[in-house]
Amino acid sequence: MKYMPLMAIKQSAAGAGEDVDGSADTITIPNKADGSKAEFILVTVSEDTYVRVGAAGDTVSNVNGVIVTPESGGMIFACGGQTTVHHLQVSTGGRICVTPLEA
Numbered sequence: 001m002k003y004m005p006l007m008a009i010k011q012s013a014a015g016a017g018e019d020v021d022g023s024a025d026t027i028t029i030p031n032k033a034d035g036s037k038a039e040f041i042l043v044t045v046s047e048d049t050y051v052r053v054g055a056a057g058d059t060v061s062n063v064n065g066v067i068v069t070p071e072s073g074g075m076i077f078a079c080g081g082q083t084t085v086h087h088l089q090v091s092t093g094g095r096i097c098v099t100p101l102e103a
Contacts, residue, residue, distance in 0.1 A: 009076075012038070015099030020049070022092035024060055027085045029053075030100050038100035043085060044074035047094030052086045053077045060086035076101065 012032040018025075032038050043051055050065030052058065065088060068075045077085075085098050 009040070009101050009103065011042075012100045012102040015042075015097050017095055017097035020047075020087060020089040020092075020094050020096055022089050024086065024088045026056070027087065027096060027098055029079060029083055029085060029098060032100050032102055037081060037083070038079055038102075040101040040103075041077050041079055041085070042074050042099045042101055043068055043077060044070075044097045044099075045087075045089070045094060046070055046096075048090040049094065049096060050088040050090070051075070051077075051096075053079055053082045054084055054086055055082055056084050058084065058086055060088050062088070 016030045045068050048069050051068050052060040052065045087096050
């Protein structure tokens with residue numbers, strides 16, 4: 001397992017965001033500024049959302065997803081070469097943002 005020291009985290013490129021409507025959906029993990037795959041991402045949400053990092057074709061539910069809340073300020077995930085963030089918002093009318101990070 002890789003660990004990233006919190007004092008060394010920086011945003012490496014522009015993130016991606018989308019409006020969500022309460023149904024399961026996906027967002028592609030943005031690459032780092034040098035074009036390589038992000039090793040770590042910051043996921044922020046405007047409403048409680050179940051999140052799972054995985055490959056295209058995976059799914060997320062309230063059983064296998066990690067709940068991210070607006071109050072948490074976001075959550076950092078290790079991508080492990082995966083390319084997709086799967087998300088399922090608990091209610092409708094919110095937004096999810098995925099930002100690549102690097103040490």
